[in-house]
Amino acid sequence: MAQIIFFILIGLMVFQAIILLWDVWTHRGDLGPGNWLVSGIIGFIADFADTIGIGSFALTTMMLNATKQNKDDRKLPGILNVGHALPVLTEAVIFVTVIKVDTITLVTLIVAAIVGSWFGSKFVTRLSEKAIQKWIGWALLITAVLMLLRQTQVIALLGEGNTAMGLSGIKLIVGIIGNFFFGALMTVGVGLYAPCMAMVYMLGMTPLAAFPIMMCSCAGLQPVASINFIREKAYSRKIALAITIGGIPGVIIASQFLMNLDISLVTYLVIIIIFYTGIQYILKARKTIAE
Numbered sequence: 001m002a003q004i005i006f007f008i009l010i011g012l013m014v015f016q017a018i019i020l021l022w023d024v025w026t027h028r029g030d031l032g033p034g035n036w037l038v039s040g041i042i043g044f045i046a047d048f049a050d051t052i053g054i055g056s057f058a059l060t061t062m063m064l065n066a067t068k069q070n071k072d073d074r075k076l077p078g079i080l081n082v083g084h085a086l087p088v089l090t091e092a093v094i095f096v097t098v099i100k101v102d103t104i105t106l107v108t109l110i111v112a113a114i115v116g117s118w119f120g121s122k123f124v125t126r127l128s129e130k131a132i133q134k135w136i137g138w139a140l141l142i143t144a145v146l147m148l149l150r151q152t153q154v155i156a157l158l159g160e161g162n163t164a165m166g167l168s169g170i171k172l173i174v175g176i177i178g179n180f181f182f183g184a185l186m187t188v189g190v191g192l193y194a195p196c197m198a199m200v201y202m203l204g205m206t207p208l209a210a211f212p213i214m215m216c217s218c219a220g221l222q223p224v225a226s227i228n229f230i231r232e233k234a235y236s237r238k239i240a241l242a243i244t245i246g247g248i249p250g251v252i253i254a255s256q257f258l259m260n261l262d263i264s265l266v267t268y269l270v271i272i273i274i275f276y277t278g279i280q281y282i283l284k285a286r287k288t289i290a291e
Contacts, residue, residue, distance in 0.1 A: 005096055005107070009219060013089045016223045020082065020244070023230050024237050032236035034069045039239045042067070043246030047087040051254035053211070053273045055191050056084050058280070060243065069239055078235025082226040083243030090251045092219035095212040098259060102166020106213060109179040113192060113217035116183025130285045132185060136195065137281030143198040144275035162267075164205045171203045179217065192217055194277035197270050207270045211258075 024031065042063045050056035057080050064070045070079060096106070167175045178199045182192045196214040201207055229235045258266065 005110075005216065006093065009089055009093045009096065009216070012219065012223050013086060013093070016085050016089065016226065019227060019230055020086070020241065024241055027237060031238040031241075032075075033071045034236060034239040034242065035067075036238065036242050038067050039069055039242030040246030042069070043083060043087070043243030044250035046243070046250070047084065047091075047247035048250035048254040050084070050087070051091050051251045052258050053193050053197060053214075053270060055193050055277075056080075056087075056247075057191070060084070064239070070236060072236070075235050078226075078229035078232075079240050079243070081222055082229050082235045083240035084247060085222045085226040086244045087247035087251045088215065088222050089219045090248050091255070092212070092215040094251070094255045095215050098255075099208055099212050100165060101209050101212050104168075105166040105172060105175065105209075106216065108172065108176050109213050110216045110220055112176045112180040113183030114220045116180035117186055117221050119180070120184030120186060133281045134285035136185070137278045137283075137285060140194055140198060140274050140278030140281065143202065144271050144278060146202075148271050162201060162204055162206055164203075165209055167203055167205065175199065175203055179213070183217065183221070186221065191277065194274045198274050201267075201270065207267050210270070 042060060045063065046056040046060040049059055060080055060083070061076065064076070064079070070076060179192075179196065182195045182199075185195075186192055193214050196217070197207065197210040200210040200213065261269070
């Protein structure tokens with residue numbers, strides 16, 4: 001089954017590349033604003049960060065605004081989804097190959113996230129974005145504190161070691177339900193990476209196991225969205241292609257960096273990412289209230 005996932009990802013990569021390059025070639029006289037080098041560097045930095053679990057969308061948005069690359073905010077969602085689709089697929093291919101997560105766990109959690117995203121697009125978007133951001137933010141902060149206390153041997157609430165590469169029984173059911181909701185919450189701007197990392201750790205799996213799970217989950221979602229943006233011409237071709245070109249080597253280099261880290265350092269990196277993301281969600285919720 002893991003090999004099937006690998007070939008599906010490769011197929012999605014080829015399909016995504018053909019669609020993007022065909023659109024760029026067809027409209028080569030109207031590639032839109034942006035600088036190839038600047039946008040490429042943005043892609044490299046953002047997808048390096050994405051590969052180690054920080055995420056790419058917020059960082060890309062910040063850098064595009066700072067460098068004044070994008071002239072039309074209405075095209076920003078398209079730039080993000082189209083530009084990062086191939087790098088995210090590259091992440092998924094690398095991590096599903098080098099990190100051998102239990103097949104049943106991997107497949108069921110990926111499917112749960114994809115189904116959850118469909119459900120979210122229909123129903124979750126009706127919920128209060130402020131409330132979701134606030135509670136997810138506090139949940140991540142609490143989880144980060146518990147993980148830190150466990151890692152420093154202050155408490156042993158989270159079990160011994162965290163070396164499992166798969167889930168079974170009630171833990172698998174909890175994982176499926178959790179990833180279903182994380183997939184649904186993506187439709188209101190709650191990224192899947194940090195909550196998935198927290199859940200995987202709390203269920204006793206090694207933090208590294210989160211990477212193929214969360215990246216394959218997003219790899220199953222993002223190309224579909226990007227195809228719609230390309231079809232509707234709702235993105236900037238030059239910026240998106242430059243981000244893609246810069247992002248893929250960023251992914252490859254970051255994956256080597258991550259895989260060469262000691263697992264203890266990876267755990268601390270995950271704790272920092274979860275803590276940072278929790279603070280960001282709480283700040284977003286407060287900003288929404290102020291507005």
